[in-house]
Amino acid sequence: MSTATVESPGPAGPASGPNRVDKEQQPYVEVQKPRRTGIKLLVLLAVWLVLYAVFKGKMTKALGLQDTNSLHQKLNDARDWVQLDGKDNWFFGGVLGAIGDALDAIVKFFQELISIPAFPRPVPEIGWLGVVAVLAWITYAVAGLRSTLLVTGTLLFFGVTDQWSNSMDLLIITMLSVVICILIGLPIGIWMARSKAASGVITPVLDVMQTFPPFCYLAPLALFFGIGPACAMVLTIIYALPPVVRITEHGIRSVSPTTIEAARSLGLTRQQMLRQVQLPMAKRTIVVGINQCTMAALSMATIAALVNGPGLGKVVVSALQTLNVGVASVSALCIVLMAIMLDRTTTAASERGQGRSNVGSASGMGVMLTGVVLERLPRWATEDAGRGQRLPRVTAAGRGFLLALLFVPAVVLVLLSRQQLNLATFPDVSETPVLKWISGPQLAKGINNFTDWLVSGVDTYTIWIKDHITMWFIDPLQSLLSDSPWWLMALVLLALAYVLGGWQPAAYTLACEVIIYFTGVWNDTMVTLSMTLIATVMTMLVAVVLGVAMGRGRKADLIIRPFLDAFQVIPPFVYLVPALALFGAGRFTAIVAAMAYSVPIATKLVADGIRGVSPTTVEAVRSTGSTRWQMISKVQLPMARESLVLATNQGLLYVLSMVVIGGMVGGGSLGYIVVSGFSQDQLFGKGLAAGVAIAALGVMLDRIARYAAARYGR
Amino acid sequence: MTLTADQPTSDTSTSGEAAVHVSGLWKIFGPKADAIMKSDDAQLSRKDLQEKTGHVVGIRDVSFDVAPGEVFVVMGLSGSGKSTLVRLLTRLIEPTAGVVKLYGEDITAMGDKALLDTRRRRVSMVFQHFGLLPHRKVIDNIAFGLEVRGEAKGGRRNRAQEMVDLVGLSGYENNFPDQLSGGMQQRVGLARALASDPDILMFDEPFSALDPLIRRDMQNEVIRLHHEVGKTMVFITHDLAEALKLGDRILIMRDGEIIQIGTPDEVVAAPADEYVRDFVSDVPKSHVLTLKWVMRAEQPGEVDASSPVLQAGQIVRDAARVVIDHHGPCRVVDGDKVVGVVDEEDILRVVVAEEGLQ
Amino acid sequence: MSLGLAACGGGDISDTTTAGGDGGASCGDLRIAVNPWTGYVSNAHVIGQVAKEKLGCNVTYPDVKEEVGWQGMADGSIDTIVENWGHPDLVKKYIDDAGTVEDAGLTGNDGIIGWYVPPWMAEKYPDITNWENLNKYADLFKTSESGGKGQLLDGDPSYVTNDEALVKNLKLNYQVVVGGSEAALIQSFRSAEENKTPLLAYFYEPQWFFDELALVHVDLPKYTEGCDADPAKVACDYPPYALNKLISTKFADSGSPAVDLIKNFTWTNEDQNLVSKYIAEDGMDPDDAAQKWIDDNPDKVDAWLS
Ligand SMILES: Nc1ncnc2c1ncn2[C@@H]1O[C@H](COP(=O)(O)OP(=O)(O)OP(=O)(O)O)[C@@H](O)[C@H]1O
Numbered sequence A: 001m002s003t004a005t006v007e008s009p010g011p012a013g014p015a016s017g018p019n020r021v022d023k024e025q026q027p028y029v030e031v032q033k034p035r036r037t038g039i040k041l042l043v044l045l046a047v048w049l050v051l052y053a054v055f056k057g058k059m060t061k062a063l064g065l066q067d068t069n070s071l072h073q074k075l076n077d078a079r080d081w082v083q084l085d086g087k088d089n090w091f092f093g094g095v096l097g098a099i100g101d102a103l104d105a106i107v108k109f110f111q112e113l114i115s116i117p118a119f120p121r122p123v124p125e126i127g128w129l130g131v132v133a134v135l136a137w138i139t140y141a142v143a144g145l146r147s148t149l150l151v152t153g154t155l156l157f158f159g160v161t162d163q164w165s166n167s168m169d170l171l172i173i174t175m176l177s178v179v180i181c182i183l184i185g186l187p188i189g190i191w192m193a194r195s196k197a198a199s200g201v202i203t204p205v206l207d208v209m210q211t212f213p214p215f216c217y218l219a220p221l222a223l224f225f226g227i228g229p230a231c232a233m234v235l236t237i238i239y240a241l242p243p244v245v246r247i248t249e250h251g252i253r254s255v256s257p258t259t260i261e262a263a264r265s266l267g268l269t270r271q272q273m274l275r276q277v278q279l280p281m282a283k284r285t286i287v288v289g290i291n292q293c294t295m296a297a298l299s300m301a302t303i304a305a306l307v308n309g310p311g312l313g314k315v316v317v318s319a320l321q322t323l324n325v326g327v328a329s330v331s332a333l334c335i336v337l338m339a340i341m342l343d344r345t346t347t348a349a350s351e352r353g354q355g356r357s358n359v360g361s362a363s364g365m366g367v368m369l370t371g372v373v374l375e376r377l378p379r380w381a382t383e384d385a386g387r388g389q390r391l392p393r394v395t396a397a398g399r400g401f402l403l404a405l406l407f408v409p410a411v412v413l414v415l416l417s418r419q420q421l422n423l424a425t426f427p428d429v430s431e432t433p434v435l436k437w438i439s440g441p442q443l444a445k446g447i448n449n450f451t452d453w454l455v456s457g458v459d460t461y462t463i464w465i466k467d468h469i470t471m472w473f474i475d476p477l478q479s480l481l482s483d484s485p486w487w488l489m490a491l492v493l494l495a496l497a498y499v500l501g502g503w504q505p506a507a508y509t510l511a512c513e514v515i516i517y518f519t520g521v522w523n524d525t526m527v528t529l530s531m532t533l534i535a536t537v538m539t540m541l542v543a544v545v546l547g548v549a550m551g552r553g554r555k556a557d558l559i560i561r562p563f564l565d566a567f568q569v570i571p572p573f574v575y576l577v578p579a580l581a582l583f584g585a586g587r588f589t590a591i592v593a594a595m596a597y598s599v600p601i602a603t604k605l606v607a608d609g610i611r612g613v614s615p616t617t618v619e620a621v622r623s624t625g626s627t628r629w630q631m632i633s634k635v636q637l638p639m640a641r642e643s644l645v646l647a648t649n650q651g652l653l654y655v656l657s658m659v660v661i662g663g664m665v666g667g668g669s670l671g672y673i674v675v676s677g678f679s680q681d682q683l684f685g686k687g688l689a690a691g692v693a694i695a696a697l698g699v700m701l702d703r704i705a706r707y708a709a710a711r712y713g714r
Numbered sequence B: 001m002t003l004t005a006d007q008p009t010s011d012t013s014t015s016g017e018a019a020v021h022v023s024g025l026w027k028i029f030g031p032k033a034d035a036i037m038k039s040d041d042a043q044l045s046r047k048d049l050q051e052k053t054g055h056v057v058g059i060r061d062v063s064f065d066v067a068p069g070e071v072f073v074v075m076g077l078s079g080s081g082k083s084t085l086v087r088l089l090t091r092l093i094e095p096t097a098g099v100v101k102l103y104g105e106d107i108t109a110m111g112d113k114a115l116l117d118t119r120r121r122r123v124s125m126v127f128q129h130f131g132l133l134p135h136r137k138v139i140d141n142i143a144f145g146l147e148v149r150g151e152a153k154g155g156r157r158n159r160a161q162e163m164v165d166l167v168g169l170s171g172y173e174n175n176f177p178d179q180l181s182g183g184m185q186q187r188v189g190l191a192r193a194l195a196s197d198p199d200i201l202m203f204d205e206p207f208s209a210l211d212p213l214i215r216r217d218m219q220n221e222v223i224r225l226h227h228e229v230g231k232t233m234v235f236i237t238h239d240l241a242e243a244l245k246l247g248d249r250i251l252i253m254r255d256g257e258i259i260q261i262g263t264p265d266e267v268v269a270a271p272a273d274e275y276v277r278d279f280v281s282d283v284p285k286s287h288v289l290t291l292k293w294v295m296r297a298e299q300p301g302e303v304d305a306s307s308p309v310l311q312a313g314q315i316v317r318d319a320a321r322v323v324i325d326h327h328g329p330c331r332v333v334d335g336d337k338v339v340g341v342v343d344e345e346d347i348l349r350v351v352v353a354e355e356g357l358q
Numbered sequence C: 001m002s003l004g005l006a007a008c009g010g011g012d013i014s015d016t017t018t019a020g021g022d023g024g025a026s027c028g029d030l031r032i033a034v035n036p037w038t039g040y041v042s043n044a045h046v047i048g049q050v051a052k053e054k055l056g057c058n059v060t061y062p063d064v065k066e067e068v069g070w071q072g073m074a075d076g077s078i079d080t081i082v083e084n085w086g087h088p089d090l091v092k093k094y095i096d097d098a099g100t101v102e103d104a105g106l107t108g109n110d111g112i113i114g115w116y117v118p119p120w121m122a123e124k125y126p127d128i129t130n131w132e133n134l135n136k137y138a139d140l141f142k143t144s145e146s147g148g149k150g151q152l153l154d155g156d157p158s159y160v161t162n163d164e165a166l167v168k169n170l171k172l173n174y175q176v177v178v179g180g181s182e183a184a185l186i187q188s189f190r191s192a193e194e195n196k197t198p199l200l201a202y203f204y205e206p207q208w209f210f211d212e213l214a215l216v217h218v219d220l221p222k223y224t225e226g227c228d229a230d231p232a233k234v235a236c237d238y239p240p241y242a243l244n245k246l247i248s249t250k251f252a253d254s255g256s257p258a259v260d261l262i263k264n265f266t267w268t269n270e271d272q273n274l275v276s277k278y279i280a281e282d283g284m285d286p287d288d289a290a291q292k293w294i295d296d297n298p299d300k301v302d303a304w305l306s
């Protein structure tokens, strides 16, 4: 009965063909009056270019690398106050301090349990064998045999690659964060579903949480919570909370009104309604939310290495310092495997007890639901989840018995792992035949050799590409945006927002402009904007090519999708070094790094859109004798317009969230300011301001894109 | 009763070149279709083959000819392979075996370019769910086929406007498809098909998504257009009334095989098997059958020169008044030759049998 | 199966409790901040390894940026920083004003900050190491990023640089381009040497990378005391840094034996570069690299412990 809630919008996604066949509508003749957007934009551009030529380089509000303004100073002072006097303040010292201490203590407890030596023991309380046994048992209990095999294999891989304790740390941070997210997020989601007012207030907050690039709140959080596990957890929670809240709200809201009405006619109270109707019926959707939350938490817990969060991320970050792509890749591989493991297990767990399953669409649905997409599911990992159902099913009673029976060996293994050193710390396999090939160092060496070989083969071409794209696109656009006087740019953006979307986005734009103006990094923001725009355009070019190929052919989809999935989970640090080797430090490299992150999501959305074009239409068009190119350009792309717009919007936000990473490879501007604000004492305020500017830029672009999409994406 | 599937029927002569010539056409769905085609498995029934190999027979060894200008109706229950058949005719689906010729050109042997050209100029299709492009205005939908074959904008606009007028959509040129009713949308589909001035029109259940009144309008529209433009038409339907109303000949399919091909009255009067009999059992026979099917052999002295003369091809209902008024047997002629007689009783047998049913 | 066999070989944990050390309980936790460059990692792990093996401390290595490390010492989450590059502003804030951090003496390493070119350039253009000739070669250093001027690739965001002011005040036809991270700088030098492309960049010693590639320093006008007083008017080279160690006041007062170890610790640039090379180039685990050096240099280690 609860399966009824899953009215999947279908894999077609946002652009299922709007052929309303069955509905006989009264025809009405109403032709939209032309908006002449094109002409308006041309006029705007002409005026802009003229004024740019006149004022070029003046009033640009440029600020030197080491320069700060009074706002930055004030922020520095505030920081100093928190650092020096904060301990005595009831809020910073008291509340936040207590939260931080509690989180630290919880993390430490679990770490000593399974990942780090529990002093004075030289090893954790439970050794690797015990952990594998217990986790396998739990997985079998909640998710079934297939997942158990997957979990066991993955855990053993962590050990073989010599990443046991880092993997356990990452798992601890991720899972604890997810638990807290659920504890906070579920009630909020329920509340939002039942109160329009709450929803109205909280939704914009979630919007901002999701547009705010995580790197920008690293520094202030480190300030409040100190560096370490607590800070890492808060960071992860902030990032992973929105999907739970959003999807919970959606799940409860989308319980069919007929059911609600029927229940009400039976005289259920609001409480009963929630417990007995809405929650059970929304259960599947909520599980999807938790799954999304887990994936988000995992990716953020990795990045939290920057604030000394324990886990695999640390290895990746420190490998970056020695430019050791191999070591970074091995950890990245572990992270990807952990993502698959968590994704598969949570989905499988959600199917159990539901009888029927359609995981693919459940995950796909999650994507659609979040509004701001947070899709990180490795799809190849979920697609065959349904096949697990074919295994012979043990009856419930039988399973209970089996579980109870299996509990004994699990406990025995735990006890053994407390006693035997080899069962406590994972044995070194670098000498073991066969296994040594996948032991950490060997694997890392192989990957290093491979990347060296790859890079040395193509770097002349890639540098050529970089030089030309920089000269022909990046430089001119950057000059146009950042050498225009600030007031000209402000007006141009306003006018653009108005022409494309009307007065609402113009209002948002104005507000964001005011914020950016006061952050004091106007000029850098314009530089970042120019790079963001180019990165987004390039993302879309790639996404359209790949997405069309995937949308049109199953084979292309099968080949391309795993790469997209992997790139969505791999922490960006991993590919910075190869990117540097290929393109050298510079703005283009920053753009490439951003693309590596944003292309997957954009491609998937485009592919969904292409696939969503109704087959009837495609066939009808084929019957007119159109060529493949005509089919793509005249039919499939125009009909997937909604998806293209969504993909562009998402691509843009993903690009923005990589601005800071770009700052580490020569992107300069806002990203670099954020990074240096994180490192240089006197640039703290400026870095914070730059973070706010990125977020404001994000909100502004997002709003313009959304309103424009609503207007033109019909 | 005596008619069988492969027995060619008489009344539409296939003199000269057939508009559509199909022989030995097969379609097996599945990755190993070719291998199965060569093996003995191809002889298995649809159900057995599916159980054994997972492959589905869409079309099994189908052969027929359609004469130029003929309206050829294909009918059968859902899943019988009608859509598959009509798509094979333009190679929207690749056949597994067999030959399809359109006006003598073997499309199964065509290269991609020639095939595109055939689709652009010789054949047009109309689909059940219209297949319109929602992002284009009505006029641009209609002009799409012309655009695809590279005609200049002015020319294709004019031609499209003619089509708009022909199908009665004047005034709606600049609407988008979803602003139109279902019937109007299908007129757009029809206009689009006609715009490229094809030799052959193919319809895949074009009216089954429409309500009965609109459907009748559209059927009349097709009849009118057939009179006006005289195209060869292959028309798929699962509605027997529609088939009888429009078709010069009807092909009845089951499980991808031809069960019977014949004129409407042949099908109704002499169903090839139980399947067809079931199909036609609800048909008001008097509206379909011709005298040929109700007459009996003349008994000596039964008629004389004064008794009325009726044509064998006349529909029973139309002849009824004359026969009943005459109070006696009437002569039935085919050309000049008397082929039989009918009397009141013969007519009533058909009409009353129906009323008994109702 | 092979795992199971291996497991049988394992000893009993109760036999192998805390290795080494006399003062196991008295040391307790030692939290050494690890800043993001390899030279630092060498210092930290050598000290840490000695503290663990000889003093029985429970050593952890929080990875943090410099400024965060200072903050950590102030709030008590970090005990020591074992290689500090100046930071007068932080010194004022934490040592002079708040008194939460103490100086723990020099490390013995000398830090040099400056501009460098890859070896092949110094060979081909011997006079390039003098700043006065830089303008002559500016065209060589043009890149897509430098807007028609020569490119001066700048540093890790962690460092305060005077480079923009230097370029201006020395009237150099150069543009400061932000590399963004140490990795970016090193990779740039690597590619420059490999492909024989020109590169002028900000860098620093001691650094493990010098063992891979002996970068050549470009001499700017000589540093004199106070010539960098006004950041906007700087026209001289960076001061040499005598690198020092820091400990939090709280930790200094805790009586841990590790306090003396940290205060006594000192070694040479060669020592540090060697350990850094073990780590960065030979891919050794920092603990193993440190242990290897410790085993090879028992006298130096004993001197720290006395
Ligand atoms: N692409 C395909 N792959 C596998 N089987 C197919 C495919 N297309 C059609 N079939 C099968 O071929 C058979 C004939 O299908 P077809 O669509 O031609 O039937 P139809 O007579 O048009 O039915 P309807 O009246 O419902 O449209 C069906 O059993 C169908 O399952």
Ligand SMILES: [Mg+2]
Pocket (backbone or CB within 6 Å): B082, B083, B084, B205
């Ligand atoms: Mg059909």
